Amino acid sequence: MQPHCGKRRSIADSPYVNLGELTLIGILFMHLISSPMTQGTQFKFSTVPGFFLQDEPDTDPATFDYVESNFGLILHGEAPLHTQWQKFIQSINELNNLGGESVQYKVLFLGRHGEGVHNVAERRYGTAAWDAYWSLLDGDEYGSWVDARLTDIGRSQARTAFGAWKRQFTEGIPAPQSYYVSPLHRTCETAQITFKGLDMPHTDPFRPMIKELLRETIGEHTCDLRSKASEIRAEFPVYQFEPGFSEDDPLWDAHRRETNEERNVRLAKLLDDIFATDENIILSLTAHSGAITSILEVIGHRAFPLQTGAVIPVVVQAERR
Numbered sequence: 077m078q079p080h081c082g083k084r085r086s087i088a089d090s091p092y093v094n095l096g097e098l099t100l101i102g103i104l105f106m107h108l109i110s111s112p113m114t115q116g117t118q119f120k121f122s123t124v125p126g127f128f129l130q131d132e133p134d135t136d137p138a139t140f141d142y143v144e145s146n147f148g149l150i151l152h153g154e155a156p157l158h159t160q161w162q163k164f165i166q167s168i169n170e171l172n173n174l175g176g177e178s179v180q181y182k183v184l185f186l187g188r189h190g191e192g193v194h195n196v197a198e199r200r201y202g203t204a205a206w207d208a209y210w211s212l213l214d215g216d217e218y219g220s221w222v223d224a225r226l227t228d229i230g231r232s233q234a235r236t237a238f239g240a241w242k243r244q245f246t247e248g249i250p251a252p253q254s255y256y257v258s259p260l261h262r263t264c265e266t267a268q269i270t271f272k273g274l275d276m277p278h279t280d281p282f283r284p285m286i287k288e289l290l291r292e293t294i295g296e297h298t299c300d301l302r303s304k305a306s307e308i309r310a311e312f313p314v315y316q317f318e319p320g321f322s323e324d325d326p327l328w329d330a331h332r333r334e335t336n337e338e339r340n341v342r343l344a345k346l347l348d349d350i351f352a353t354d355e356n357i358i359l360s361l362t363a364h365s366g367a368i369t370s371i372l373e374v375i376g377h378r379a380f381p382l383q384t385g386a387v388i389p390v391v392v393q394a395e396r397r
Contacts, residue, residue: 117348119394123377124171124181126150127164130380130388137380142387143240147185147249161248168357168391178396180351183389185252186371187237187362189266190230190385194221194299211297212330223261224299230262233385234269240387241274251276253356255284257315258291258363259302264312266385267362284362285316289346292364294327294334301328336370343370351394 125131128148130140135148142148151160171181197216198206214222226234245251255278257267264286272282286308292300302308302325305317334342350359361371368382375392382388 117344117397119348119351119396121344121347121375122393122395123372123375124391124393127167127391128389130390131378133378135380137382143236146247147240147244147387147389158248161244161250165248165250171391171393172357175393180394181357182351182392182394183250183358184371184392185358185360185387185389186368186382187266187270187360187387188365188368188382188384189226189258189260189262189362190233190269191227192221192224192230192262192299192384193219193227194224194297195230195384196227197221211299214298221299223301223303226262226265230266230384231269234266237266237270237385237387238274241270241276245274245276250358251278252358252360253278254354254359255282256287256290256350256359256361257284258367259286259288259305259308259321260291260300260364261303261308261311263290263362263364264308264315267360268312270362271360281314283314283316284360285318286321287318287346287349288321288327289342289349290361290363290367291327293336293339293366294342295329296331296333301325336366339366340370340373343367344374347371347374347392347394 123131127150129135129145129150130137130148140148146157146160149157149160149164151157152163155163168181168183175181194211197210197218201210210216214220241249252271255267255271257263267284268282271279271284273280291302294300304325305321305323308315309317363371365382368388369379372378372380372388372390375390377390380388
């Protein structure tokens with residue numbers, strides 16, 4: 077379903093059972109974490125902890141397995157997984173019902189692209205040499221990394237994500253109602269492998285919306301220079317482009333790298349746009365390490381570096397200013 081303006085709705089594409097008043101909701105309102113980075117946006121963003129293990133300070137990002145942990149869903153009691161997802165859906169719907177017109181809640185599934193050829197090159201030369209020299213080139217003797225492509229391992233990681241979604245959907249996970257993707261090739265391909273052909277709504281055909289602001293840290297590194305819109309369209313012909321998407325890359329600068337603070341502002345603007353225009357509640361964003369790092373910072377979530385191909389779900393409160 078395509079993003080559009082209108083009245084917020086419940087998670088219509090997912091099973092819903094009224095399990096009664098959840099005391100968790102009252103607790104969550106007391107623990108909302110607000111971010112100061114959203115000044116100047118339409119919304120004030122906060123993260124709502126307590127639903128996923130990735131929210132917890134003792135969860136180690138280096139060893140965490142999103143596949144084996146059901147995307148990190150915190151389980152309560154001995155109820156079957158299907159019931160646990162139903163409780164989660166009910167909680168999000170109730171939060172939205174309680175939020176009124178000025179507050180909304182969405183669940184963002186943030187997926188990092190699979191391993192790219194640039195990731196391999198950075199390991200080959202070391203991060204210091206990569207940042208100082210190699211990343212500024214178009215490639216090396218092993219090939220090009222301009223708008224870097226996935227490796228075979230990266231495609232395998234995307235297939236792992238496909239399997240994770242397939243399994244969890246049979247257990248009641250709410251399917252994304254909107255899909256967003258960075259315009260860089262490695263994210264477009266990761267999203268295609270992950271979602272195309274899944275027995276879930278809006279995956280056949282799979283037509284995510286390409287968002288310019290969802291891309292990796294901009295500038296200098298040629299792996300982050302995007303292809304022309306016509307080239308992207310030729311490889312992913314059913315993908316949608318947001319209005320105003322230009323043929324050539326308007327953001328990449330060969331002589332200047334975007335700072336982390338500037339990236340945070342960019343990703344806050346992206347979230348502002350999505351929350352202002354998309355009435356859906358469950359969203360998938362396929363992006364990059366830097367972009368996801370900034371999203372987590374913008375919403376006040378703890379830092380949680382993702383391995384290539386991994387996924388982190390977050391519950392976000394957006395309060396209109």
